[in-house]
Amino acid sequence: MSPDLFFWYGLVLKAAMTATIVVIVSVAAERSGPFVAALIAALPTAAGATYIILAFEHPPAFIAAAAIGSMAANAAVAIFALTYTALAQRQGIVLSIAVATLLWFGIAAVLRLVEWTPATALALNAVVFAFTIPLSARYRDAAVPRNSVRRTRYDIPLRAAAAALVVAVVTTASHWIGSFASGVFAVFPIVLATFVVIMHPRAGGKAAAAVLAHAQPVLVGLPLGFLGVHCLAGWIGAWWSLAAGLAISMSWSAGLWLVRRARLRIA
Numbered sequence: 001m002s003p004d005l006f007f008w009y010g011l012v013l014k015a016a017m018t019a020t021i022v023v024i025v026s027v028a029a030e031r032s033g034p035f036v037a038a039l040i041a042a043l044p045t046a047a048g049a050t051y052i053i054l055a056f057e058h059p060p061a062f063i064a065a066a067a068i069g070s071m072a073a074n075a076a077v078a079i080f081a082l083t084y085t086a087l088a089q090r091q092g093i094v095l096s097i098a099v100a101t102l103l104w105f106g107i108a109a110v111l112r113l114v115e116w117t118p119a120t121a122l123a124l125n126a127v128v129f130a131f132t133i134p135l136s137a138r139y140r141d142a143a144v145p146r147n148s149v150r151r152t153r154y155d156i157p158l159r160a161a162a163a164a165l166v167v168a169v170v171t172t173a174s175h176w177i178g179s180f181a182s183g184v185f186a187v188f189p190i191v192l193a194t195f196v197v198i199m200h201p202r203a204g205g206k207a208a209a210a211v212l213a214h215a216q217p218v219l220v221g222l223p224l225g226f227l228g229v230h231c232l233a234g235w236i237g238a239w240w241s242l243a244a245g246l247a248i249s250m251s252w253s254a255g256l257w258l259v260r261r262a263r264l265r266i267a
Helices: 003-030 034-041 045-057 060-087 093-111 118-139 155-186 190-203 205-219 221-236 238-266
Strands: none
Touching (some): 034 205, 034 238, 045 060, 045 155, 045 190, 060 093, 060 118, 060 190, 060 221, 093 205, 118 221, 190 205, 221 238
């Protein structure tokens, strides 16, 4: 097989894998309330698809280094979510998502100027979440009308195509941009962004923002999962470290779900 043909086959595979994951997550999120939707939407789905493909193309050392970039960039995702949440209370979808996205790219550019370690990346997340979690708390109680988030025939293809494009671009460019930048762009909040782009016009900005406000505590689990990937990749290999990282993130989300159920029972 020629190198060009192999490249295009690989690109199609990347897009197909990502689209499948995003479709499953999107359908599940639509059938739940804001809290459960946030648990699902904040899972590292597009990032997971990116890392699966990176693991095919790069050694464990590359995956371990990329995980540090993802840990640091997760703080930018939290700021993205808070920015959209605050703006969406009064602004339309275009301004809200545009400002949040530009801010994410600005922070990502600044992150590349620092030599990050696992400790400093975790410290960055701790500082950011110390602000974003309490500041977003006031926006979590907005009602989400269930009949306002019914899909049209283009919703799921739009989400799948957008996420697939991000994954394809990041994994293809990883050979030139390096491990850290690959890790940073692996956590670009494409699933959260496409979710609110579709939900905002139908349910309203406050309802869409409620999902991202609920996502703030969920996002805490992502740097913990990436820390596991970083620490384990050189020891047990890329694949097992990715499985362990996903298990850590999902365990954090499961813990939040159990705590919420306990609180609701007490109330």
